[in-house]
């Protein structure tokens with residue numbers, strides 16, 4: 096993972112080394128995490144890529160296969176990790192993650208409690224946000240999931256910032272050792288209202304809670320319980336609209352209307368084709384247009400984010 100040590104902040108400047116984790120980027124929906132190993136190869140439909148060709152190159156380099164195909168080898172970041180991790184559960188995606196981190200006021204040095212860990216998508220971003228001196232304590236009652244999450248944090252280099260513990264947070268609450276120690280708490284649990292009395296004890300004065308729930312009935316039950324001991328209770332649904340940006344070619348004959356081509360934005364480059372190459376029927380122009388269109392498979396509802404601040408006693 097990108098260095099979380101503040102003294103090595105510009106780690107994008109570092110060159111790729113043997114044993115590094117890199118993100119192999121073919122296109123936005125074909126991305127893979129790969130550990131660089133001198134004698135290994137990466138293979139896709141564009142050919143065979145030797146890892147040894149990547150060593151010594153800057154992160155972000157375009158690298159070639161034996162057949163002249165290419166991919167980009169990117170530095171691993173929490174944003175890319177969320178796109179490549181193995182889904183053992185539903186996960187939080189970037190629109191919700193970024194909103195959670197800013198509304199929870201997570202900054203370097205914070206202590207954050209989280210349950211459940213799930214696939215560790217949010218945990219990885221929380222860890223980067225609290226680095227280098229903060230810590231994320233994450234709890235899941237599913238032993239195997241907790242173990243796999245630990246392995247993932249070793250692999251992506253975040254393990255020093257994260258402690259994964261097996262615990263039933265709805266049944267037992269957070270451990271008493273964190274009483275009054277948490278700057279923020281995040282819940283992604285089926286019955287979050289059961290954990291709220293414990294959250295109230297864990298938060299520092301002025302600390303903030305966020306609970307993610309897919310169903311509005313869960314939000315209503317949680318908000319009922321939050322009435323006691325919390326203030327500034329607000330629920331949000333983050334809806335993201337993605338656009339696909341691509342270049343398209345269009346042929347136009349003289350006299351055609353050069354109307355509005357591309358909706359939200361377009362940039363045109365024209366190339367003229369000589370009259371005699373056009374059956375004499377008028378001058379034809381090939382227009383290359385960069386178009387942006389809303390993606391067809393846009394992700395809709397993910398869940399509701401309920402935030403509340405511990406009331407001053």
Ligand SMILES: C[S@@+](CC[C@H](N)C(=O)[O-])C[C@H]1O[C@@H](n2cnc3c(N)ncnc32)[C@H](O)[C@@H]1O
Pocket residue numbers: 184185186187210211212213214215216217218234235236237240262263264265266283284285
């Ligand atoms: C949807 S997943 C969390 C996904 C996570 N937010 C992410 O971004 O990858 C919910 C997790 O909560 C865990 N869980 C459910 N009930 C729990 C409980 N009572 N105590 C602790 N963990 C629990 C489940 O095992 C599951 O791994």
